[in-house]
Amino acid sequence: MVARWFDGEGEGFRLLGTRCAECAAVFFPREDGFCRNPGCGRGELAEVALSRRGRVWSFTDGRYRPPSPYLSDPELPWDPYTLIAVELAEERMVVLGQGAPGVTVADLEVGMEVEVVPGVLGADPENPSTTWTTWNWRPVGVTA
Template identity: 45%
Template sequence: MTAAKIRPALEGYLTERDGKPHLLGSRCTACGTYYFPRLDSFCRNPACDSTDFEEVPLSRSGRLWSYTNAAYQPPAPYIPVKDPYEPFAIAAVELEREGMIVLGQCAEGIAVEDLRVGTPMELIVEPLFSDDEGDAIIWKWKPQTAGADA
């Protein structure tokens, strides 16, 4: 990443804790259901009618629940971040503590052929794009290395 200012590509989706990136979610204070992205209107759990949430950093690790690829450039009005378009793998990861599924791109260099359902995965951040304001980072998933934690 460049020495310029680093910023999240999506404001309010990422936080840092103990020098490590975390997705930022919310938890219903009545029933304990987790949400990502953050939720602040009403609990979507049918058995709960609460409107109170606390902001929480989510687990950094989980297991690969499913995966696919983004082999084709999306149609207009979507603009590819890289020109020419480069296909990438997408992972659905079941978070370790929360048990919820979070989608995200896979890290640079991780292809669909490298993935298997059940693989331990960890959250990282990489630049999505760079401009005059610096790097805009996004969360991504990669197979977990020894010593990675939640």
């Protein structure tokens, strides 16, 4: 079985984590082998959809071309992107992700509410109709 990091579409799009049945710790990225809580008796792990919204904990812009295995054609110009660390209120955990297309650091403030939305990481160069998907964060109330 391939571990999924997210699922759903539109308002149903969610990041997927795991929750320990014994200590209730939540993990993202998901953990399928054992509970990472050192004080736990190693309870059974179950998939759980994480909160759709959270608050900006920190943010920055990426102005460098990341190294492999990130997919980036060195022949094309590099476009900076926004990285956003979001604290999910219910889970009390911070999840890092890129800002949705068009979201810049000028659009963000620490503490503002953001939501998770589907994103596109890239396309298969040998089959451009095949895309690799990911998640993005965007300010609540902003539409793509």
